[in-house]
Amino acid sequence: MDYDFFIDLVRFCWHSPVHRSELMNRDNRIKAPAAKRAAEIMKMVASAAAPPTMSEIARALSLGKSTTHNILHTLEVEGWLKRGDSGEYLLGDEFLSLFHARSGTRELVELSRPFLDEVSAEFDLSVCMGTWEGNEVLIRAVARGGGGMKVSVEPGLALPFMTPAVGRAILLALGPGERSALVKKSRLPSFTERSITDSGKYLEEVERSANRGYAVDDEEYLRGVRAVAAPLKAEGAPVGALWAVGFTHSIDELRLRATGEALVRATSLISRLAQ
Template sequence: MSSPLPASTGATSVPALRRAVAILDHLAGTSDAPSMAEIARALGLPKSTAHGLILAMEEIGLVKRMPGAGFRIGTHPLRWAAGFLSQTDLVTSFNTYFARERDLARFTVTMTVLEGAEVIYIACAPADQPLGVTFRIGMRLPAPFTATGLALLAARSDDEVCRRLEQGFPAPLTENSLRSLPDLLAEVERTRARGFSIDDGQVRQGMICLGTVLRNHADEVVAGIALSLTRPEATPEVIEALGATLVAAGRDISGQLGHDPTA
């Protein structure tokens, strides 16, 4: 659910741009096709402001008018997504590696980047056997609940983890989801000690995910990768073996990105 726009900060703020992005974020987060009035109400915008922005956004293809006077995201943002994916070595390295290496072919493997307190899915190598879960490119999930998110947070300091969650802890997705910042910090510490993260049914009941990070030439953590398996498959021995295999894959992909662990 969208929240009203925060107060503008800084003299360089551009209110119209902020509002347009908020409208796109709102439309991306709903399966409905809300009307102008509903968008304005959800974001706390004056109706006249929302009306002018949405008409301009419709004209350039950022939003699309649906039957019944509702709106959804248009096709223009797809150009930006395609541009981002084509300009990053992350997706190319991920796809190249998992097309060649088949050790994890029976598992769905995903890649995300961290943005604030969420992860954004930017690549997926589907399993040979269907998992029953669809990971859509561009999908966002709370970082504390996902294997990639936990791995990415564990690679940062506790202070940074706290800053990323200072706006509040996300609502749980399942009964297994973490419930508080202290719970998250404890799980982050377990992830560091173990060497890889475990999402034990936090996103979907009955699904276990293991995660690790990717680093670039400057030793910066740039993305996370995770594999997914079902609970019946996830014996302690299997988790330990798959975790080691995933960490090795992460090292190999990081090497493709120019990372040198000995430097």
């Protein structure tokens, strides 16, 4: 199990910021003792050979019984822990669903990396993998190929969902009705003078993208930059996209089409491997 994820997730739910400065040690960074204790309890329950009782948790972590009871009660109410028939504590359904969602994302990222490297090396472009997170697409991994100047892209950057190539690629994996409803309720930003801001015209471009299998951005997001993207699916549902970006002068129509087709093949294989 990913124990660092336990700790970060518990702190997040207690609204406790984690200060990453290397000049501060771990204990000094912890500003909410209750969050630290909750994280320790979660770690103990997850790693115990047998589900522990409240007394065993309190004794192992040197906590008072009332403090232990209060934290366990909160974790149980939130679905992060649950009690067995004999009063022992197990990981709860809500926590497991969050953990599995995180694990699934990480698996997709790792599965995507060799494909990013391959497409980037073949076409000498920056190639990205990102996951759809509501109104954003979060860049999870980037490959930059060989030498030469590249469009700078960094993991951790969040793009607006309606970023032309990326957003349209994800929309390709939705049904026509859901696709139309999502576009019509979304704001279509004017990133450049070439951005499509009319929902009807935007949907027409999505339809053209559907016929190709991939979406194209011709200086709609950044002047002087072209992009091509393909949808990434898990269990038939859209979860993100793979896309390649480069300077307009270095990507002609033939190269754009070949890159798009390579991304479609890559996302298809990744989706099958993730099943």
